[in-house]
Amino acid sequence: MEVVPTAPEVAMEQATTGGVDAGAGDPEHFDVVVIGGGPGGYATALYGSAAGLSVAVVELDKVGGTCLHRGCVPAKEYLETAAVHRTVTRSGEFGITAGGAGGSPTLDFAVSQKRKQQVVEQLFVGLSGLLKGKGVTVFGGSGTLLADHRVRIAGNDGSTTEITGTDVVLAAGSVPRTIPGFDIDGIVVMTSDEFLSLEVLPASVAVIGGGAIGCEFASLLSDLGSTVTVFEALPTILNDCDEDVVRTVARSFRKRGIEVKVGAQLEGHALDPSGKGTVISFGDGEKLAVDAVVVSVGRRPRTEGLLSQGTGVVVDDRGFIVSDPTMRTEADGVWAVGDVVATPQLAHVGFAEAIVAIKGILGEPVVPVDYERVPWAIYCHPEVAFAGLTEAAAREAGFDVVVKKDPFGGNSRARIIGDTEGMVKVVAERRPDGTTGRILGVHMVGPWVTEQLGAGYLAVNWEATADEVAHFIQPHPSLSESFGETVLALTGRGLHLA
Numbered sequence: 001m002e003v004v005p006t007a008p009e010v011a012m013e014q015a016t017t018g019g020v021d022a023g024a025g026d027p028e029h030f031d032v033v034v035i036g037g038g039p040g041g042y043a044t045a046l047y048g049s050a051a052g053l054s055v056a057v058v059e060l061d062k063v064g065g066t067c068l069h070r071g072c073v074p075a076k077e078y079l080e081t082a083a084v085h086r087t088v089t090r091s092g093e094f095g096i097t098a099g100g101a102g103g104s105p106t107l108d109f110a111v112s113q114k115r116k117q118q119v120v121e122q123l124f125v126g127l128s129g130l131l132k133g134k135g136v137t138v139f140g141g142s143g144t145l146l147a148d149h150r151v152r153i154a155g156n157d158g159s160t161t162e163i164t165g166t167d168v169v170l171a172a173g174s175v176p177r178t179i180p181g182f183d184i185d186g187i188v189v190m191t192s193d194e195f196l197s198l199e200v201l202p203a204s205v206a207v208i209g210g211g212a213i214g215c216e217f218a219s220l221l222s223d224l225g226s227t228v229t230v231f232e233a234l235p236t237i238l239n240d241c242d243e244d245v246v247r248t249v250a251r252s253f254r255k256r257g258i259e260v261k262v263g264a265q266l267e268g269h270a271l272d273p274s275g276k277g278t279v280i281s282f283g284d285g286e287k288l289a290v291d292a293v294v295v296s297v298g299r300r301p302r303t304e305g306l307l308s309q310g311t312g313v314v315v316d317d318r319g320f321i322v323s324d325p326t327m328r329t330e331a332d333g334v335w336a337v338g339d340v341v342a343t344p345q346l347a348h349v350g351f352a353e354a355i356v357a358i359k360g361i362l363g364e365p366v367v368p369v370d371y372e373r374v375p376w377a378i379y380c381h382p383e384v385a386f387a388g389l390t391e392a393a394a395r396e397a398g399f400d401v402v403v404k405k406d407p408f409g410g411n412s413r414a415r416i417i418g419d420t421e422g423m424v425k426v427v428a429e430r431r432p433d434g435t436t437g438r439i440l441g442v443h444m445v446g447p448w449v450t451e452q453l454g455a456g457y458l459a460v461n462w463e464a465t466a467d468e469v470a471h472f473i474q475p476h477p478s479l480s481e482s483f484g485e486t487v488l489a490l491t492g493r494g495l496h497l498a
């Protein structure tokens with residue numbers, strides 16, 4: 001059993017005993033045992049150990065989970081590669097000649113893949129060191145919760161052992177969903193798991209699902225030179241985003257040659273006998289030949305093998321672990337955080353839930369996560385970031401709303417960097433006297449907006465009014481001025497915006 005020791009003396013003991021073996025006496029006991037070492041799990045461990053608790057993490061693969069190894073981090077690294085490609089492609093605008101023959105840059109995807117992997121490895125080593133430094137014990141293997149807070153670990157080396165926790169936190173994450181007719185072969189038909197390990201970029205790709213992952217993949221593939229078609233079953237891509245944001249992304253995709261088929265009905269596909277590519281059938285007998293298919297139709301909780309009989313933990317009909325707003329499951333002393341619970345599947349939501357769970361374990365007052373107002377960040381080009389209600393949702397909720405939009409075209413910094421696509425849109429409540437009240441939603445689309453959402457997120461969650469936020473200054477020239485200007489305009493007196 002692979003064990004990352006908590007301290008030198010423990011390391012010594014386990015080195016001499018050959019690790020923690022079944023039958024070696026009473027199960028080793030911890031204040032908290034966490035099953036799953038992804039963002040939800042490792043944040044639970046780090047926050048718990050920072051609070052003085054003894055913590056064990058059971059992880060079947062590598063700490064860091066989907067986010068670090070097969071999700072957010074590698075995807076964003078590739079999106080940065082795409083951004084570098086875009087910058088080099090248009091360097092001539094700045095009077096700089098770059099690129100290969102004919103002026104356009106050439107891509108060595110093997111180098112891109114290697115760099116992506118280096119970034120992942122560096123962060124993995126950093127996280128492992130952090131856990132070790134904080135005294136967290138990491139068990140390599142698959143954890144199953146038994147009755148009475150016992151956790152059985154089927155070790156990656158074939159051994160079986162058992163540990164116990166005063167509390168147990170379930171953080172086993174999620175896996176990609178698939179759809180009938182598109183079995184994953186990992187070569188032609190892939191999920192994000194396989195796509196992020198590709199050595200060669202496919203020349204033509206069908207992306208099934210126009211959500212966060214689908215749009216990020218479509219964007220980066222197109223920027224790096226692939227021909228991309230997105231199939232989305234709903235009437236729009238990025239269904240949960242504000243309509244102005246969706247329109248901006250859809251327009252950008254169209255301009256860049258990404259074909260988006262909304263309301264798409266996929267029938268299946270027939271692999272090319274040569275093994276290279278496939279032909280997708282959709283709609284009314286239509287066909288599309290592509291080199292690769294990326295299925296990004298959501299993720300489902302990973303609960304197989306996680307729970308034995310008699311734990312008292314309840315799983316709903318979609319496979320999510322039932323928990324209350326303080327992350328308590330139906331079983332006393334068992335908590336669940338991250339993608340295994342039916343809350344937004346975002347790494348930072350997992351971090352927040354981890355803190356809630358540990359505070360609950362410590363018996364401290366807990367403020368549950370406000371899921372209606374978490375920050376969302378989608379790193380396609382143009383980027384999307386938002387918090388709070390969309391304009392449509394605010395109206396549906398019965399608010400009398402007032403809306404201001406500041407296009408990046410009028411922003412100095414956006415002009416300087418030559419990236420003026422997009423806007424900041426703020427949705428606020430109109431008071432009965434006609435003045436603007438609370439800020440209900442902030443929606444951004446454009447350059448580096450994922451880095452600009454902070455002020456908007458704070459405004460929405462602080463339930464600040466437009467007047468209160470308009471008082472604060474933004475640096476000039478900066479992209480963040482668009483948020484300041486939009487809020488100023490909501491007070492009835494914008495500098496540039498009516």
Ligand code: NAI
Nearest residue numbers: 209210211212213214231232233296297298299345377378
């Ligand atoms: P998603 O739920 O965001 O989007 C899936 C899309 O696939 C939906 O628009 C859905 O209508 C569509 N779809 C489902 N079945 C389909 C079918 N048969 N044919 C065509 N379209 C179909 O899921 P996604 O993009 O896979 O992401 C998974 C999770 O990871 C989400 O919860 C997402 O929020 C999160 N995530 C967040 C990111 C971010 O915030 N930057 C990045 C990546 C993922």
